[in-house]
Amino acid sequence: MAERKQDRNRVLVVIPAYNEEKTLGHLTREIARVYPRLDILVVDDGSNVPPPLPDGIAVVRHPFNLGDGAARQTGFLYALRRGYEFVIHLDADRQHTPREIPVFLDALEGTGADLVVGSRFIGSCTYRVPAARRLGMMIFGLTCSVFTGKRITDPTNGFRGMNRKTLRLYTRGFYPQHFPDADVIISSHYGGLRIVEVPVTVGPTRSVNLHRGWKILYYIYKMFLSTFVAILGRREKPAKEPGGAP
């Protein structure tokens, strides 16, 4: 898909990363090569070793690990304060395909959506998702669909796009510090955001950070509780932009 001239200084690609130095260089180079007009921000969430990155890529580094949700949120704050209109975030482990970034931009501009969520289930998944995980995704997807009134098939996908209205909502503090998945979609719906799902390709994860051992149990517990709380209808209204920095 062709890059659009008007994207310069308007679109920020946010890549949260924690100890992903093996894939991050390649990923950022690929995005910069295919879409030289897109600005890229890496939020290094306290990696043991600061990842080597090509020139021209902005890096915000947390002094210690805060969590994937917090890292994304730092990117949202950065984008909001620097005046970007759209943010696309994707995972650092090269599960997502940078060439699909325009799909998100087209959906944001073409359909007037506030939040665009990538889905491997209406798109394609190049690896076999383990049955238990697939079941979990289905349950959370179904929950999202019931409460948002829209078909949501892949609420755990970290490939998403959003506009400033969504950024404002997500920087007010309710954005979860860890695992921002199904609960975020439901809260976004209650916050008055228009949500659209688009097909994306998802490859196997090279990351070892998540979905292993006890973390998966914690994930399930956390997601059920936070989704339930989101359903209880804590309606969030978009607030004024956080001040402080330009």
Next chain:
Amino acid sequence: MPLKQQLIAIAVAAGLLAFIIEAVRRRKLREEYAWLWLLVGAVIGLLSLWQDLLGTITRFLGIQLPVNTVFFFGIAFIVFINLHFTIKISRLTDQVKRLTQELALLDERVGRETRDGDGET
């Protein structure tokens, strides 16, 4: 309650109250947390001075032994104070998260502006 036990209870209450007030005075304990411990000291003091109170509460609640009333309220207090602390810790965690994010953003900004400044000179 024998006089000896009563004196010990009064001493404990007085000691606790004195310790808390001194901690607040030295700014080692914030007023917002001190009230809980002042309440504990006051209750121990009240129960040791007014001995029939414990018996009355015990009978009112249908508990067989006064000591169980003390245990019941003691455990309830510990549960309550732990809940109170986890709520406080949750809030502190959110604040630390936000401060860390702001620090990281500021650090990036300073680095960028320093580089831009160097480029101009």
